Amino acid sequence: MVDNMYIKSVLLENFRNYEKQEICLNENINVIYGNNAQGKTNVIEAIFLCAYGKSFRAKKDSELINFNSDNSKVEVSYTKIDRDGQIRAEINDKKTFFVNGVKQNKISDIIGKINVVIFTPDDIEIIKDGPQKRRRFLDMMISSLRPNYLHLLNSYNKILDQRNNYLRQIKLENKNPAMLDIWDEQLSEYSFKIYEYRKYFIDKISNSIEDIHSLITKSGKEEIKIKYISNSKDKNSFLENLKKSRVVDIKRGFTATGIHRDDFMIYIDNRPVSIFGSQGQQRTSILTLKLCELKIVKDEIGDSPILLLDDYMSELDEKRRKSFLENIKGNQVIITCTDRIELENENSIYYVENGICKKV
């Protein structure tokens, strides 16, 4: 018997290169294969949209609408332990979500209806690129579990924009710098709340990172650690830092300190893996980190999230693939690949060509 949440079907209408397509999925492993540029990732993107309220790759929602149309629709029908449900996204000049046919006022209202964890080859950027990618990873995970967090982040960013605007007005129009006090007070209030969420989830990762890492490396030889990096730990120090950097901020026209600059680091044997890690160590670390995410989501929601693996299996060597598969038993998995892969579990296979997805 299946008791994890899973997606029963996805309906695409004028979404990317699909005109009208329904894809029925099974509760175990679903493999979607086909040549490049045929529409595999577009399916993953549509599901992601209904889970997180936005695409993981489009800058603008209008990119999602088929070139020959002016509106687009995605409908995801799912089953959970206690109930069935349906999420619909409608995109025209704006984006609207419906849950079981009922229009939702805020995007955050759909978050958490279905939980998905995505694995893509680009995940490695979380380790290799700058702090922005790491904050995004953390923020996405927390938002999917705590809708209030998204609200805090949005409020913070709005106030940050206002402060930055005012900084430029002080410089160019000689406005009164004392007015910054209001924004500084609000920013440090939100900073502290956001910091607490992030710290809580980094601690959760920290609690499982060693076990998962030794499972993947099949040895306990390496010591792996994760650390959240912030220059403040409480509301007062957030406020003090803003005050301290005020003169510099005015000169530069932007806010140089705050949680929008925070970061986290992964260390192997006490050295940052982004700097000193070998290619293999970096790949293992990101797999470890994503599996920590999977574990946390599972613990938090008390159910197995849906896994989206976009072009991911080809990324893994034999050893990593094996430990990965051990970790994903009991989840619905949707895999895209260019070469059809055969996996043990019961699975459905789909072939995609030029915006048509057929079960084979």
Ligand SMILES: Nc1ncnc2c1ncn2[C@@H]1O[C@H](COP(=O)(O)OP(=O)(O)OP(=O)(O)O)[C@@H](O)[C@H]1O
């Ligand atoms: N708004 C749109 N309308 C119509 N077609 C689009 C739109 N946006 C993207 N496409 C097309 O969708 C096609 C498939 O994209 P997708 O990313 O799903 O490919 P894929 O099968 O995952 O390929 P790859 O194996 O290279 O990752 C591309 O050819 C792209 O030009």
Ligand SMILES: [Mg+2]
């Ligand atoms: Mg693709």
